[in-house]
Amino acid sequence: MSTAAPTVPVVDGIPFARAGREELRAEVAGRLAAGEVDRARVALLADADDWWTEPPPPPEQLARVPAATTLREAMGLLGMGRVADYFAHRWSDPTHLAGLALLQQHWPGRRPVVDVACGIGTHLRELARRGCTDLLGVDVVWAKLWLARRFVCSTARYVCADVTTAPDLGVQPPAYVLCHDAFYFLRDKPAAAAAMRALAGNGGTVVVGHAHVADPHGAPLTPEGYAAVLGTDLLYDDAELTTALLAGRAPRPAAAADLHSSEAVALVAGDPCSPAQADLGEPLPPLRPNLLYVDGELCWPSERYAAEYGPRSAYLPARWPDPLPPDAARRRLLVDLPEAW
Numbered sequence: 074m075s076t077a078a079p080t081v082p083v084v085d086g087i088p089f090a091r092a093g094r095e096e097l098r099a100e101v102a103g104r105l106a107a108g109e110v111d112r113a114r115v116a117l118l119a120d121a122d123d124w125w126t127e128p129p130p131p132p133e134q135l136a137r138v139p140a141a142t143t144l145r146e147a148m149g150l151l152g153m154g155r156v157a158d159y160f161a162h163r164w165s166d167p168t169h170l171a172g173l174a175l176l177q178q179h180w181p182g183r184r185p186v187v188d189v190a191c192g193i194g195t196h197l198r199e200l201a202r203r204g205c206t207d208l209l210g211v212d213v214v215w216a217k218l219w220l221a222r223r224f225v226c227s228t229a230r231y232v233c234a235d236v237t238t239a240p241d242l243g244v245q246p247p248a249y250v251l252c253h254d255a256f257y258f259l260r261d262k263p264a265a266a267a268a269m270r271a272l273a274g275n276g277g278t279v280v281v282g283h284a285h286v287a288d289p290h291g292a293p294l295t296p297e298g299y300a301a302v303l304g305t306d307l308l309y310d311d312a313e314l315t316t317a318l319l320a321g322r323a324p325r326p327a328a329a330a331d332l333h334s335s336e337a338v339a340l341v342a343g344d345p346c347s348p349a350q351a352d353l354g355e356p357l358p359p360l361r362p363n364l365l366y367v368d369g370e371l372c373w374p375s376e377r378y379a380a381e382y383g384p385r386s387a388y389l390p391a392r393w394p395d396p397l398p399p400d401a402a403r404r405r406l407l408v409d410l411p412e413a414w
């Protein structure tokens with residue numbers, strides 16, 4: 074009986090090792106063997122995560138994605154809908170700022186970084202621009218990794234897989250394993266936590282950001298539940314992280330028992346590392362005006378986005394201020410967007 078591992082097809086440098094997609098894997102491998110790279114890519118671009126409810130766009134539309142010249146054009150062709158709004162404006166939302174505050178306080182330094190459920194690589198881009206060189210993004214959605222590599226952070230490596238069933242990712246421990254705004258989605262949290270700990274290795278670090286508590290989306294745990302599954306008592310309130318980044322101060326940790334009414338929490342397990350020397354609250358130039366402002370007014374991209382982020386984005390004033398305040402960059406009136414945004 075053969076015990077050979079199943080083929081992991083690679084298109085545009087991104088291996089497709091997602092478990093539970095054996096038919097798609099076989100189809101892609103077959104297309105590659107026949108020299109049909111474009112059709113293999115279209116098949117991969119049509120695959121979505123288990124929470125997504127929309128049908129994929131027609132293949133003719135997906136075939137046009139590689140010719141897109143901007144991130145937003147590509148996301149439009151991919152039919153990403155509300156997720157596209159969220160990714161396009163990630164650079165100024167309070168959840169992303171909370172993630173930056175965590176990185177600020179617990180900086181990976183020279184360690185290899187694995188961003189689990191990295192989406193389009195927003196955090197990887199920040200890490201790369203701040204000098205980290207050994208970067209790996211893992212996500213179950215191949216299309217998001219394709220966007221990350223093409224438009225957001227081309228210097229990272231990417232592997233399409235679920236962290237619990239990923240093949241050997243070739244990470245040299247001790248590593249810094251990050252999972253932001255996604256851990257609450259993962260159905261088997263003990264397995265995911267164990268896989269992240271194994272990736273981090275002895276002396277490594279596991280950082281989980283924006284894990285839903287009071288926010289019911291996904292499959293949230295209590296703060297104590299997250300603390301137990303990750304084996305740590307170093308927790309933060311997500312709103313405190315955002316506030317700390319905006320104020321340019323260190324975030325204050327909190328006890329799990331005090332975080333029950335938090336919308337979301339963050340946790341750091343293993344070596345907590347040291348704070349970054351750089352100030353991640355100050356985005357790196359070149360900076361551009363935040364394109365949430367249209368004709369001088371703050372315009373949310375959708376009602377859903379407004380409901381989720383509006384109440385937590387008081388740092389963005391309703392009208393574009395003229396003159397700009399000295400802290401315009403810190404408050405993300407000016408943002409550090411990818412070149413081909």
Ligand SMILES: C[S@@+](CC[C@H](N)C(=O)[O-])C[C@H]1O[C@@H](n2cnc3c(N)ncnc32)[C@H](O)[C@@H]1O
Pocket residue numbers: 122163172189190191192193194195196211212213214217234235236252253254255258259260
């Ligand atoms: C809300 S997004 C967050 C993306 C990114 N971490 C960020 O902060 O911008 C959640 C991500 O989790 C990914 N995801 C969902 N289930 C996953 C799983 N089992 N393994 C890996 N990624 C998963 C989705 O594809 C999506 O990119």
